[in-house]
Amino acid sequence: MLQRITDPALLVAASTLFGAVPSTTGHGLMARRASAALAMGRDADHFRKHIEPRILADLTQALIADSDRMTTTRAAPPRLIPVLREPAELPQDMWAWEAVEHEEHIARLWSGVYALRAELLACERLASFDPSAADLRDAADAALWRVGQLHVAIRTYRRAYGGRLLHGDIAPETLLALAGWSPPLDPDDVDIVCHHGPDAERCRIFIGDLTATEPGARIHARWHARLSTHPHTTDPDAWSTA
Known part of the structure; x- marks a missing residue:
């Protein structure tokens, strides 16, 4: 505070x-x-x-x-309860299918929120004692990968259901802030990140594809520079050429 x-x-x-x-x-x-x-x-x-x-x-x-x-901000992750037996087969009903499909989208959104939060917390922890560590670079790469995945999930949700979460009545982009602070990306940056396939299975593949282009390399360098900054950092621009 x-x-x-x-x-x-x-x-x-x-x-x-x-x-x-x-x-x-x-x-x-x-x-x-x-x-x-x-x-x-x-x-x-x-x-x-x-x-x-x-x-x-x-x-x-x-x-x-x-x-x-x-x-x-009234968004909350869906409540989970243990499922101890094999679920019954879904009825041949359009409404049942749509309900399950929406729950699937919501689960993907929240899995993206928590995956991004884990990487941002790792960045915060590592930056607090060694802002130049290779581990911090890896964590920052993973955070950029995860923020891209969350943006892809948000875009998918918007195409299917519009600009408000059906349960929560907030814009799905609000979920980004719930994961924690991350370096801001303008709409063009988000387009570039999403274009390079952050939903790929491996982070390294995504980072390699992103940094192969000049705009992607610029986003990558700025992202690293911001996540390396910490109150105890003496050179916040140390990664400006990453």
Whole structure:
């Protein structure tokens, strides 16, 4: 939550105030406030009256934004229950077939969400301690592959059912954000990624086909550069030529 504060000086002060840095972890409020004031070159009284309210206001707005996002995103994965015996044969009925087909599409969408989320979490973990590691490059490649697969599933759903999820009444593209933050792709980028077959069985095949073209190589390099950036990274452009 503190990372939502965009002012670098205010971020340092907020992290110090809330004990998110080792120097103030476990200390009382007065000591943390004094350290935060010192970090901004102010006395504790000025910090309490004029700077601390700004920090609290920024965090309040971030919490409100999170609350709004959670209340307006009503998508949830389908509830699963154990199936302990062989299912009965579907009746020869168009409505039964359509219901199962829609559930199949929904399952593919959510499998894409969780597959992408796993790779994004791997990127976050690896970037936190070694942004130049080969493992991070592999994870970023896998994340780009998975985001392409999810876009393909979203397009397939849109062609079959339109621009809203039948159960949830939200745009299927909303599911991308539920997987976590990923580098933004504009519509042309999405077209290029989808064109190069991210639904291929192997990630390496997809990445090789994508980077064989200039636009695809550009998307790949930017994707890597963004996923390698971490608060502790000293050179966020280290992969700009990947």
